[in-house]
Amino acid sequence: MSTLGIAVIGTGKMGADHVRRIGRTVGGARVVAVADPDGDRAGRVAAELDGAGAYTDPAAALAAPGVEAVLIASPGPAHEEAVLHALERRLPVLCEKPLTPDAAGALRIMEAEQRLGRRLVQVGFMRRHDAEYEELKQLLDAGGIGRPLFLHCRHRNASSPAFFTSDMLISDSVVHEVDAARWLLGQEVTAVSVLSPTPSSAAPEGLRDPRLVLLETSGGTVVDVEIFVNCGFGYQVQCEAVGESGSARIGDGHAMVVQGAGRWGGEIAQDFTVRFAEAYDRQLRRWVAAAGHGRVAGADAWDGYAAAAVSEAGLAAARSGVRTPVELVERPPLYR
Numbered sequence: 272m273s274t275l276g277i278a279v280i281g282t283g284k285m286g287a288d289h290v291r292r293i294g295r296t297v298g299g300a301r302v303v304a305v306a307d308p309d310g311d312r313a314g315r316v317a318a319e320l321d322g323a324g325a326y327t328d329p330a331a332a333l334a335a336p337g338v339e340a341v342l343i344a345s346p347g348p349a350h351e352e353a354v355l356h357a358l359e360r361r362l363p364v365l366c367e368k369p370l371t372p373d374a375a376g377a378l379r380i381m382e383a384e385q386r387l388g389r390r391l392v393q394v395g396f397m398r399r400h401d402a403e404y405e406e407l408k409q410l411l412d413a414g415g416i417g418r419p420l421f422l423h424c425r426h427r428n429a430s431s432p433a434f435f436t437s438d439m440l441i442s443d444s445v446v447h448e449v450d451a452a453r454w455l456l457g458q459e460v461t462a463v464s465v466l467s468p469t470p471s472s473a474a475p476e477g478l479r480d481p482r483l484v485l486l487e488t489s490g491g492t493v494v495d496v497e498i499f500v501n502c503g504f505g506y507q508v509q510c511e512a513v514g515e516s517g518s519a520r521i522g523d524g525h526a527m528v529v530q531g532a533g534r535w536g537g538e539i540a541q542d543f544t545v546r547f548a549e550a551y552d553r554q555l556r557r558w559v560a561a562a563g564h565g566r567v568a569g570a571d572a573w574d575g576y577a578a579a580a581v582s583e584a585g586l587a588a589a590r591s592g593v594r595t596p597v598e599l600v601e602r603p604p605l606y607r
């Protein structure tokens with residue numbers, strides 16, 4: 272059986288995790304090159320692989336022998352350049368979220384794809400591949416709880432990395448809920464408001480954590496998102512949909528519940544690599560299968576662009592304290 276040769280750009284936490292998944296749990300693909308400006312890190316990841324080249328320059332990794340597809344797991348601001356290089360080579364791309372932190376960068380990627388006349392870019396919005404999210408979408412699509420009125424979302428991380436900024440609570444974290452809401456509801460987000468309480472005393476100095484983000488949608492649904500990236504106790508991603516005739520909730524965790532000594536309870540995942548392990552596997556398997564045929568199997572560049580436009584409006588709303596409308600360009604035919 273032929274296998275898809277993948278170059279992985281960025282070998283930090285997520286890139287190294289994807290490399291392990293491609294080797295262990297995803298069939299039909301192999302990593303043939305990795306790139307990271309931190310050459311030691313790239314070298315350590317490549318050393319675990321059979322014959323993969325390690326590079327400090329992403330462009331050199333894309334030009335390496337056997338590269339047929341690209342997985343980008345560098346920080347968000349570096350995504351645009353890497354995606355455009357991959358498109359110049361007509362390579363299918365799985366780009367970690369956010370596609371770009373800003374709408375203008377995502378538009379440039381869409382323009383490059385339109386010049387090629389093909390969609391080659393998939394965005395790593397992995398919740399679209401999570402079994403619980405898929406079940407909720409099926410229920411909503413089937414009208415199982417009637418017209419959706421609210422999505423109540425909670426997104427909590429045990430702690431944030433040192434490089435995390437107040438803007439990233441919106442552009443790097445809430446961007447997941449933006450995509451999930453657009454996908455679950457089949458609607459665009461039209462306006463954003465942000466409320467920021469007095470920061471938690473556990474938040475690093477200067478970080479506006481937590482925040483409450485309100486999204487209004489084209490179909491009149493209201494989505495509230497609590498984002499709290501230093502909650503201390505674990506990784507929690509929950510979503511309750513409330514419709515005209517019922518409600519449905521996902522993300523409560525399904526670990527064993529233990530009762531004893533006047534208490535009952537279970538464990539909370541500490542990290543996204545645990546909570547979304549199966550979703551990352553499924554995302555990779557679907558992408559590998561689709562990329563082999565020049566297709567995408569998940570969020571595309573339009574979805575990446577729409578999410579970036581909502582993030583931009585969210586950042587403006589957070590600064591001004593004023594409800595901010597989302598301006599989208601007309602959806603090009605390639606993405607309809």
Ligand SMILES: NC(=O)c1ccc[n+]([C@@H]2O[C@H](COP(=O)([O-])OP(=O)(O)OC[C@H]3O[C@@H](n4cnc5c(N)ncnc54)[C@H](O)[C@@H]3O)[C@@H](O)[C@H]2O)c1
Binds near residue numbers: 308329349369543
């Ligand atoms: N889908 C998810 O649940 C999820 C989870 C975590 C991270 N992410 C995303 O994955 C990406 C990486 O996040 P991370 O947590 O692994 O960060 P990280 O800091 O652990 O790793 C980033 C790596 O990219 C390297 N890098 C920096 N600039 C680069 C460039 N120009 N080209 C190539 N590599 C470069 C860094 O040296 C580092 O090794 C981000 O886009 C992040 O939002 C997604």
Ligand SMILES: O[C@H]1[C@H](O)[C@@H](O)[C@H](O)[C@@H](O)[C@H]1O
Binds near residue numbers: 428443447543
């Ligand atoms: O980059 C990470 C990742 O996307 C996680 O899924 C999310 O929970 C974090 O908030 C974010 O910082």
